[in-house]
Amino acid sequence: MRGVIERLSDEGLGVLRDGRKEILVPYTAPGDVVEVRKWRRKKKKLIATDFKVVEPSELRVEPKCPHFGRCGGCLLQHVPYREQLRFKSSKLSRYLRMNVEVMPSPVIYGHRNRIDAVISTKGVGFRRYGTWWDVVDIGECPVFGETSGRALKALREFIEDEGLTTYDIRKNEGFLRYVVIREGKFTGEVMVNLVTKEGKLPESFPDYFPFATSLYWSVNRSESDVSYGDVERFWGEPFIRERLDDVVYLIHPNSFFQTNSYQAVNLVRKVAELANGxxxxxxxxxxxxxxxxxxxxxxxxxxxxxxxxxxxxxxxxARINDVEATFRVGSDKDVESLSDYDTVIVDPPRAGLHPKLIRKILRDKPERLIYVSCNPKTLAENISHLKDKYRIESAVGLDMFPHTPHVEAVVELKRFET
Structure with a gap:
């Protein structure tokens, strides 16, 4: 099948149309002439697996990463950054049914403060696009920056010198499974977390990473393909720090933090700007x-x-910043009265708000909601359930994830006056 890529799908794949049939083609751009020889079905969608670009689009630019087109980490490095922003703005605008501008990331390479690199019999790097078993061996990740190259080089020397086995996911064999590299972009502090199966880690491990502020060994005792585990031991500092404006955050191997520190500053500023009361x-x-x-x-x-x-x-x-904030363990569906608060901020997982929470919002009617979302689809669905009591006061996108199809949104919802 041969034809022209019409547009990008929400997932960042080129859309090739043949009558009523659509085939999604990875790593292509609108205007590319492609020839697709094979495809597979995934969740009712057809994804090309064997294809070539016959005539490249004038839109294309040269990707910075030599592994682009094989690594599953970035899908859009071949698309000019201004077009990436236009694509994300169009997606958000379509879901929210209003014009939504997307704030560009201040940095589009070296912006990620975390990468999870697979350690496998196939190499050390990231999953090959479309597979769960294959790995693209990399020397450095441009979206993380030069620290990634330094850490991966040190890891390979450690593996070779100590004769360590790497993981085979199909057989559940091998000792080393993941290395997670984290960096405080505004502090320069570096954390390296080695995730293994159960076994004995050579005592020489910390000698290979003298540049790391914090060094961890974690054990994943399950067959699950995850890049975290039970902390076995650490060297150096128990945390690294990141700073957003005048606020310092402690980061542990098992804690989540926004992966683009440079844009995270704009995100917290935007939420602070919208908060009221x-x-x-x-x-x-x-x-x-x-x-x-x-x-x-x-x-x-x-x-x-x-x-x-x-x-x-x-x-x-909260303690290290000496501020008046308290945090407690609780579920979204178990929150009691919301009417005591002037502003309610929600930043749910991709699945969106729990239906019970939506009902409580409609019952208690807090004056202002700030909804932070990385999933435009569930964001729009949740807002549709709130539309009888709330209107969208403002909405903005933030490009937290350059070179991927993902986009963060911040929507301000205000209760209708009664």
Missing amino acids: ERILDLYSGVGTFGVYLARRGFIVEGVEINPFAVEMANQN
Whole structure:
């Protein structure tokens, strides 16, 4: 099948149309002439697996990463950044049925503060696009920056010198499984977390990473393909720090933090700009990214988060910043009255708000909601259930994830006057 790529799908794949049939072609751009020889079906969609670009689009630019087109990490490096922003703005605007501008990332390479590299019999790197078993061996990740090259080089030397086995996911064999590299982009602090199966880690491990502020060994005792585990031991500092404006956050191997520090500054500023009143409820509060930042600006903040470890980290972040914010363990569906708060902030997982929480919002009618979302589809669905009581006051996109199809949104919802 041969034809012209019409547009990008929401997932960032080129759309090739043949009558009523659509085939999604990875790593293509609108205007590319492609020839597709094979495809597979995935969740009612047809994804090309054997194809070539016969005539490249004038839109294309040269990707910075030599692994682009094989690695599953970035899908859009071949698309000019201005077009990436236009694509994301169009997607958000379509879902929210209004014009939504997307704020560009201040940095589009070297912006990621975390990468999870697979250690396997196929190499050290990232999953090959479309597979769960294959790995693209990499030397450095341009979206993370030069520290990735330094850490991966040190890891390979450690593996070779100590004769360590790497993981075969199909056989569940081998010792080393993942290396997670994290960096405070505004502090320069580096964390390296080696994730293994059960076994013995050579005592020489820390000698290979003298540049790391914090070095961890974690054990994944399950067959699950995850890049975290039970902390076995650490060297150096127990945390690294990141700074967003005047707020310092502690980062642990098992805690979540926004992966683009440069844009995270704009994200917390935007939420602070929209917050109103005195009392703030921060739902899905995580490590207190929004809550601690807002408390630093004089708001009285309560945070609710289902993960006990994240709550512990959030309260530590409140203490080290000397702010009035308290965080507790709780589920979104178990929150009591929302009417005591002037502003409620929600930053749910991709699945969106729990239906019980939506019902409580409609019942208690807090004056202002700030909805932070990385999933335009569930964001739009949730807002549609609130439309009888709330209107969209403002909406903006933030490009937290350059060279991927993902986009963050911040929507301000205000209760209709009664």
